[in-house]
Amino acid sequence: MDKHKAIPQGYMTVGEIAKKMDVTVRTLQHYDTQGLLSPSAMSEGGRRLYTDKDIVKLHQVLSLKHLGFSLNDIKNRLIPLDTPAEIADILMEQAAALRQKIESLSESLRELEVLREEVLQMQSVDFKKYADIIVNLQMKNDFYWLIKHFDDQTLDHIRSHFDKDSGMAFMNTFMQLQNEAIRLQNANVPADSDEGQNFAKAYWDMITDFTGGDMSMLPRLIALGQFQNTDHKWQEVQTIANGYVEQALGVYFSRLGVDPFQRGSEEETE
Template sequence: MIKHKAIPQGYMTVGEVAKKMGVTVRTLQYYDKEGLFSPSAESKGGRRLYTDKDLITLHQIISLKFLGFSLDDIKKRLTSLDTPDDIANALTEQADDIRKEIERLTASLTAIEQFKKEVLQMQEVNFKKYADIIVNLQMKNEFYYLIKRFDDDTLDHIRNRFDKESGLDFMDRFNRLSDEILRLQKDNVPPESEKCQQITEAYWNLIMEFTGGDVSMIPKLVEIGNIDHAANEWEEKQKIVNDYLESALQVYFSRLGDNPLGEVEK
């Protein structure tokens, strides 16, 4: 580095550069410390001195930083941006990184808005449920909002019985079975028909799988499943399924000679 007794013509101090380029002196000192942007000369009194050529380099740094490049990336790329293709490739890579970050931030924003909606609907502070909702939002489980309907005991049962993979698999099978029931209802298939009874049996087996065979959980599930006013398309579908299954289950239990819903009805 060239040393000067005074500030010669064509050189600028760090303060002058900072003012001219709209950055702080501290920023320029940090860039110097990181080996990203160092002065071309120094006065004998230790003052950093810059040239117009240095300003061109600083302008590149500021521009790349504005485009989202990290300081490490800028440090690596400043020496290799020699051709238009080099610059175009660097910008393409950065654009891809920014798109990924936009997707991540968009997903986070959506999750925050969904979570806020659930908190307001719950009208209670329950961090256990909050945690479950957040986990399901992270899993992209579209049925996260059902969590607010469960009491703590039922949620503990779900946590102990299902992990991420098995929980999503259960909901997938439940929805596919619900779609089959909807088709039966739409085709006016009688609840007592053999076709309907086969699907009713599959539905009941799915409920027993959920409870682990614990019929004492049935009243809670019936309460949770009662939908007076559907809030979305899924709930509207389940309301139709529940109405159709009410008669089908009565036939099914009658044939079994045992009605585990008897206590609920009482």
């Protein structure tokens, strides 16, 4: 009883205001130490005491915090402002920041949903592949789904030889050459023509860029367009492209008098 008599009329303890405003005592103590909401008085026993005026100020702080403002923003950017125009500008900045967060969260949600589908399609748990898929989703690489078809050696090779930029550049080159192969095929351009052989050289340059001289990677790169259980349209496109690629490279290597594919197969089986 003596404890309650020590509280002057019109004042509330930190516990009472915390219950009234649905916050924790620790939160109010933190606001006090940050100089954001100091109690109006202290009891003889050193307890924080608050008034209705403090409740109004706390309501303001909680409302602004709900809008995403940090305590530092509220204390140092908002409260010192004097004009509606200044406050409106800060609110506009905060709205822009929240839109960016929403976009980021929406993208994270999309990536989660896509990764879930990829995980269900994979035959085993592989967090390395999960991480690679996430990175490629962040890169906006539409071919992220190919990753689940690669074996560990291929993925280790890709990780050690390519960063985000060079990896994306390689994939763009690959798709451009695949599209060019389809164009040449549909236009009935002979594989042994100058145009066909210029294509073959560009395609082989891409392959050597990928392998980095490691010929054992050749069969794995060739398999890029031959994965099973992939999108039907992808398989159809790659079948057409690979048909022309094989013809063009066959002529190209025949003229050079080499057979790198056989060499790659031998290294693969050693």
